[in-house]
Amino acid sequence: MKNLPRILMIIAAFGVLSLFVFPMWRISLYAPQYPDGVTMYIYINHIGGTSPGTLQNVNILNHYVGMKMIEPDSIPELVYFPYVVGALSFLALIAAAINRSKWFLFWGILFFVLAAFGLYDFYLWEYDYGSNLSPTAPIKIPGASFQPPLIGRKVILNFVADSFPHTGGILAGISGVLAFVAWWLKRQSKSHA
Amino acid sequence: MKFDLLIFKKTVQALMFGGFMLLFACQPPSTGTGSAGVLAGDAASAVYVAPGEHDEFYSFMSGGFSGQVTVYGLPSGRLFKTIPVFSVDGEKGYGFNEETKPLLNTSYGFVPWDDAHHPELSQTNGNTDGRWLFINGNNTPRIARIDLSVFETVEIIEIPNSGGNHSSPFTTENTEYVVAGTRFGVPYPQKDVAINSYAENFKGMLTFIKVAENGEMDIAFQVLLPAFDYDLAHSGKGKSHGWTFFTSYNSEEKNTLLEVSASQNDKDFIAAVNWKKAEEYIAQGKFKEVPANYAHNVYDEHTHTATSTMKKTVKVLIPSECPGLVYFLPTPKSPHGVDVDPTGEYIVGNGKLSADLTVHSFSKMLTAIENEAFEKEIEGVPVLKFEDVVGGVVKEPGLGPLHTEFDNKGNAYTTFFISSEVVKWKVGTWEVLDRVPCYYSVGHLMIPGGDSKNPQGKYLVALNKITKDRYLPTGPEVCHSAQLYDISGDKMKLLLDFPTMGEPHYAQGISADRIAPKSRKIYPIEENRHPYRTMGEKESKVVREGNIVHVYMTSIRSHFSPDNIEGIKVGDKVYFHLTNLEQDYDVPHGLSVMGANNAELLVMPGQTETLLWEPQRVGVYPFYCTDFCSALHQEMQGYIRVSPAGATVPLKWSLGEEEAEI
Numbered sequence: 001m002k003n004l005p006r007i008l009m010i011i012a013a014f015g016v017l018s019l020f021v022f023p024m025w026r027i028s029l030y031a032p033q034y035p036d037g038v039t040m041y042i043y044i045n046h047i048g049g050t051s052p053g054t055l056q057n058v059n060i061l062n063h064y065v066g067m068k069m070i071e072p073d074s075i076p077e078l079v080y081f082p083y084v085v086g087a088l089s090f091l092a093l094i095a096a097a098i099n100r101s102k103w104f105l106f107w108g109i110l111f112f113v114l115a116a117f118g119l120y121d122f123y124l125w126e127y128d129y130g131s132n133l134s135p136t137a138p139i140k141i142p143g144a145s146f147q148p149p150l151i152g153r154k155v156i157l158n159f160v161a162d163s164f165p166h167t168g169g170i171l172a173g174i175s176g177v178l179a180f181v182a183w184w185l186k187r188q189s190k191s192h193a
Numbered sequence: 194m195k196f197d198l199l200i201f202k203k204t205v206q207a208l209m210f211g212g213f214m215l216l217f218a219c220q221p222p223s224t225g226t227g228s229a230g231v232l233a234g235d236a237a238s239a240v241y242v243a244p245g246e247h248d249e250f251y252s253f254m255s256g257g258f259s260g261q262v263t264v265y266g267l268p269s270g271r272l273f274k275t276i277p278v279f280s281v282d283g284e285k286g287y288g289f290n291e292e293t294k295p296l297l298n299t300s301y302g303f304v305p306w307d308d309a310h311h312p313e314l315s316q317t318n319g320n321t322d323g324r325w326l327f328i329n330g331n332n333t334p335r336i337a338r339i340d341l342s343v344f345e346t347v348e349i350i351e352i353p354n355s356g357g358n359h360s361s362p363f364t365t366e367n368t369e370y371v372v373a374g375t376r377f378g379v380p381y382p383q384k385d386v387a388i389n390s391y392a393e394n395f396k397g398m399l400t401f402i403k404v405a406e407n408g409e410m411d412i413a414f415q416v417l418l419p420a421f422d423y424d425l426a427h428s429g430k431g432k433s434h435g436w437t438f439f440t441s442y443n444s445e446e447k448n449t450l451l452e453v454s455a456s457q458n459d460k461d462f463i464a465a466v467n468w469k470k471a472e473e474y475i476a477q478g479k480f481k482e483v484p485a486n487y488a489h490n491v492y493d494e495h496t497h498t499a500t501s502t503m504k505k506t507v508k509v510l511i512p513s514e515c516p517g518l519v520y521f522l523p524t525p526k527s528p529h530g531v532d533v534d535p536t537g538e539y540i541v542g543n544g545k546l547s548a549d550l551t552v553h554s555f556s557k558m559l560t561a562i563e564n565e566a567f568e569k570e571i572e573g574v575p576v577l578k579f580e581d582v583v584g585g586v587v588k589e590p591g592l593g594p595l596h597t598e599f600d601n602k603g604n605a606y607t608t609f610f611i612s613s614e615v616v617k618w619k620v621g622t623w624e625v626l627d628r629v630p631c632y633y634s635v636g637h638l639m640i641p642g643g644d645s646k647n648p649q650g651k652y653l654v655a656l657n658k659i660t661k662d663r664y665l666p667t668g669p670e671v672c673h674s675a676q677l678y679d680i681s682g683d684k685m686k687l688l689l690d691f692p693t694m695g696e697p698h699y700a701q702g703i704s705a706d707r708i709a710p711k712s713r714k715i716y717p718i719e720e721n722r723h724p725y726r727t728m729g730e731k732e733s734k735v736v737r738e739g740n741i742v743h744v745y746m747t748s749i750r751s752h753f754s755p756d757n758i759e760g761i762k763v764g765d766k767v768y769f770h771l772t773n774l775e776q777d778y779d780v781p782h783g784l785s786v787m788g789a790n791n792a793e794l795l796v797m798p799g800q801t802e803t804l805l806w807e808p809q810r811v812g813v814y815p816f817y818c819t820d821f822c823s824a825l826h827q828e829m830q831g832y833i834r835v836s837p838a839g840a841t842v843p844l845k846w847s848l849g850e851e852e853a854e855i
């Protein structure tokens with residue numbers, strides 16, 4: 001299996017591209033009067049939900065405590081993220097073509113640096129929505145924060161909020177790991193040669 | 194003296210004994226109506242549906258003189274919804290808002306009430322399919338269709354040449370048709386004649402209404418018959434598919450004191466109509482196209498608006514010109530229900546004044562027709578001989594048999610009005626197996642799927658006309674009731690007794706899984722095609738056209754847009770077109786305006802409805818949301834300012850601080 005590292009890099013390229021198809025992340029809100037939960041799916045280019053009305057429903061819930069409306073049109077990341085992801089996938093293919101362990105390592109590091117930036121950015125948005133509240137909010141609760149968890153589960157007033165990576169995010173994460181595997185395999189084969 | 198004392202003592206003893214006997218005799222006989230004594234086993238747990246859990250069956254009950262349909266869960270007997278059908282309903286604005294008014298249009302204009310009798314579920318291959326529920330309006334002859342994905346009335350068709358649409362709607366095996374048979378003979382065509390010219394001038398019409406794939410009804414043809422009173426109907430199934438059976442009384446053709454004059458003949462008739470034959474005659478053009486005038490009203494789920502169209506002709510088939518179309522089956526005496534068993538072979542004629550219960554055999558009927566063994570002919574309709582068609586008789590089962598349904602084990606269950614009981618008997622052997630009392634005076638009964646090919650026989654619901662002492666009294670008018678029996682074993686067991694709305698004449702039951710998964714949660718806003726829809730708050734506006742003002746209004750938790758309106762004048766007609774922008778389940782918004790002469794609006798997510806408000810006096814009037822929608826529901830309110838007729842106050846509307854003006 002001399003070509004295995006290259007194949008892994010090609011798989012990684014497609015794994016990253018899956019972000020165009022599957023949601024990167026999901027945030028679910030649960031309360032007794034929402035027996036099915038309210039789930040938002042965060043894609044690299046839009047925000048979806050279990051129904052076409054989900055985002056509107058979340059915004060209606062949020063407005064009681066003065067949170068800003070989530071308006072996908074006003075989130076620039078949803079515009080440029082697709083280019084970043086496309087470029088990353090393209091770089092993985094170039095790395096596979098060059099077939100040098102160094103390139104695999106470089107791509108793997110690049111991936112995780114970008115992923116870390118992405119998560120930090122996500123955190124900033126969550127912080128902004130959760131703490132930057134309107135002074136005219138109908139319901140004010142001193143000291144309360146409505147920031148959803150970056151990853152994991154948190155109780156926010158009467159809701160339980162879940163935040164976890166979804167199919168696209170998981171596949172992309174695996175792609176990053178594959179690059180390191182490719183790098184390691186390539187090095188192994190070189191040292192044996 | 195001693196002697197006298199003895200006599201005195203004996204006399205006292207005798208008097209005391211006599212008095213005791215007298216006292217004893219004044220006690221009514223024990224009739225065993227105490228519910229606790231009747232219940233066997235753990236009835237409470239059999240009907241207990243724990244909080245948050247769902248019932249196994251839907252039950253649709255006619256509201257009788259309430260004109261509506263009620264939806265109950267079984268076995269719990271919990272009421273879920275009243276579906277307004279033939280009567281206006283302020284709770285939902287039905288018949289009050291501009292969109293649903295056309296549903297109640299007839300050739301007599303707007304008729305805001307009717308007497309709703311027999312709900313009937315649509316069927317596919319003889320099984321209830323959960324698409325639609327049909328129900329007849331008896332007084333101003335009509336049939337309505339309820340869409341069971343939204344539980345709303347979506348269509349009403351008027352039946353011409355009829356008076357009292359009682360033997361209706363009773364679908365065929367694949368919902369090819371629903372039917373309507375006139376309970377009252379009426380002059381045909383309607384004309385000014387002496388009432389006692391009944392036998393000469395009056396006719397009885399049976400109507401077949403075609404049901405299209407999308408559910409829409411259209412009168413296919415009518416069959417002109419003698420002016421008997423056509424009472425109930427059922428269509429054949431399996432081997433008898435293609436036939437519909439109608440009971441009749443008043444074969445005496447009398448027009449006064451019917452309780453006596455229409456109860457004289459030993460036998461009245463079941464009219465057996467071969468509707469497949471009728472289709473052939475229609476295809477051959479053997480019908481008369483006669484002038485008529487009847488309303489066909491259809492509600493469009495995209496415009497959220499009903500339209501009413503007047504239809505001007507109807508096709509009539511005359512039996513003397515169409516041999517093989519109709520036969521009369523003699524049936525004792527004034528039969529009420531006519532019920533076809535799940536195999537399609539047996540046709541039960543519930544002769545309500547008869548001591549026995551007559552069951553006709555479909556295959557014997559076919560043989561008799563083939564042999565042309567006719568007793569006589571009435572107005573071109575051959576009358577078959579009773580002994581040639583009778584398949585069996587249940588001997589002396591009770592008093593006043595009204596209606597029969599079936600289980601999935603070859604048993605039949607018949608209600609007896611006079612003896613107030615349900616009697617279980619075996620189809621084929623005609624032996625009585627069991628009987629249970631009803632409290633009191635049972636009319637119809639219902640077994641889920643009990644008039645289909647595959648009854649889901651587990652429960653039986655008896656619909657009682659009289660309750661008297663069964664519940665806490667509520668003045669002179671007390672409720673009718675339903676009683677639930679477990680019929681899974683050999684013996685019927687009374688489980689539950691619950692009040693009903695209006696007078697349930699009949700009911701239909703269906704397992705919940707045939708309806709619940711298809712139940713809609715919202716109307717998608719992007720599919721809204723209402724001509725006065727408002728697709729977002731920014732599009733809300735107020736437009737004046739002379740003295741007519743259109744308010745394009747939206748609702749979303751928890752405000753209306755606009756919520757301040759000025760420039761309205763006394764004498765204006767203000768139309769509030771409210772679009773509910775919500776797209777979440779169970780978030781309707783209501784709208785009521787002070788002094789409105791109609792009702793509220795109750796607008797479902799994604800829907801638009803219109804309230805007409807005609808301001809009468811100068812002032813500022815509040816309006817508000819009537820359906821508790823959110824934590825800020827109480828704040829969901831607004832004002833409309835009314836100026837004098839000639840005022841020059843400019844038209845203005847606003848929400849929050851922004852203000853628009855023209």
